[in-house]
Amino acid sequence: MSYVEDATKLAGETSARGQLARSVRAFFAERLTRPFFMSPRDVGLFLRSARTDRAINRMRRQHGARAAFEAAYSATSDPWGSASLRYGYQRRKYDHIVALLPSRQFRKALDLGCGLGLLSQRLTARADETLGLDVADAAIKLARAYAKGVGRLTFAQGDVLDLPHELNGRFDLVVIADTLYYLSPLKNELLKMLACRVADLLAPGGICLIADHFFFSADIDSRTSRRIHDAFSWSPRFSVVSHHRKPFFLVTILEKRGLIDAIVNP
Ligand SMILES: C[S@@+](CC[C@H](N)C(=O)[O-])C[C@H]1O[C@@H](n2cnc3c(N)ncnc32)[C@H](O)[C@@H]1O
Structure with missing residues (x-):
């Protein structure tokens, strides 16, 4: 082998080895700098949320659901760590929910069980007008304070189980995140009725997105989430657009059926 051939081969090997080393470095740099989905703080948030939920269940048995959620927001102004910068999970x-929405611009969005309204705020980027409803007055007061200066966004007290009929057909997007599994008792008949009620709120072709905690079916709440998503998916009022499984929640996107729904539910 001539010196030139040798030098060329060596240069080739060096650049191949260099390329490999660069790839390995890039792989580890990306792994180390990428935020972990579940930080130790977020694990702490899950434990804290579970305590909040147990307290809500106890209070609900004695004083009803509305009082239980009012009490949760009085005990701590951020019961599920939605606003705190300490936690990244919510x-x-x-961000996932908004990114999963169909890419069109919506006219009027409804965030049912909006809590502190942080998701409602994000929906303003995708809808001309957004309304957030929550059963707890305390949540609505906080949501209004957090949204100061955010335009095209309103909040009101409202119960998923008792929504005024004046809202029917007014929305082309309804989002319900981590809310339905709090309804108790959550029988399948209630779920079927809720799917119909949500369909009533939508204009034909409108989109419903439901998102609920899911941890590998390991806990009872995950199994409840599965039942909720199945009930909405099997509702004759909706066709399924897509299902998504993220750590640690399920998302189902549905479209209100048009013509058939109009005939069956004039
Ligand atoms: C875990 S928080 C979720 C809040 C918000 N959707 C989010 O993802 O950050 C559940 C919320 O559902 C509300 N909620 C519970 N039952 C409700 C009902 N029947 N009608 C309306 N809101 C309800 C609670 O007050 C609470 O704010």
């Missing part, structure tokens, strides 16, 4: 959940 913010990532909101």
Whole structure:
């Protein structure tokens, strides 16, 4: 082998080895700098949320659901760590939800069980007008305070189980995140009725997105989430657009049926 051939081969090997080393470095740099989906703080948030939910269940048995959620927001102004910058989980959940929506611009969005309204705020980027409803007055007061200066966004007290009929057909997007599994008792008949009620709120072709906690079917709440998503998916009022499984929640996107729905439910 001539010196030139040798030098060329060596240069080729060096650049191949260099390329490999660069790839390995890039792989580890990306792994180390990529935010973990579940930080230790977020694990703490899950444990804290579970305590909040147990307290809500106890209070609900004695004083009813509305009082239980009012009490949760009085005990701590951020019961599920939605606004706190300490926790990343809820913010990532909101970002995923908005990113999964069909790419069109919506006219009027409804965020049912809006809590502190942080997801509602994000929906303003995708809808001309957004309304957030929550059963707890305390949540609505906080949501209004957080949304100060955000335009085209309103909040009102409202119960998923008792929505005024004046809202029917007014929305082309309804989002319900981590809310339905709080309804108790959550029988399949109630779920079927809720799917119909949500369909009533939508204009034909409108989109419903439901998102609920899901941890590998390991806990009872995950199994409840599965039942909720199945009930909405099997509702004759909707056709399924897509299902998504993220750590640690399920998202189902549905479209209100048009012509058939109009004939069956004039
Ligand atoms: C875990 S928080 C979720 C809040 C928000 N959707 C989010 O993802 O950040 C559940 C919320 O559902 C509300 N909620 C519970 N039952 C409700 C009902 N029957 N009607 C309306 N809101 C309800 C609670 O007050 C609470 O704010």
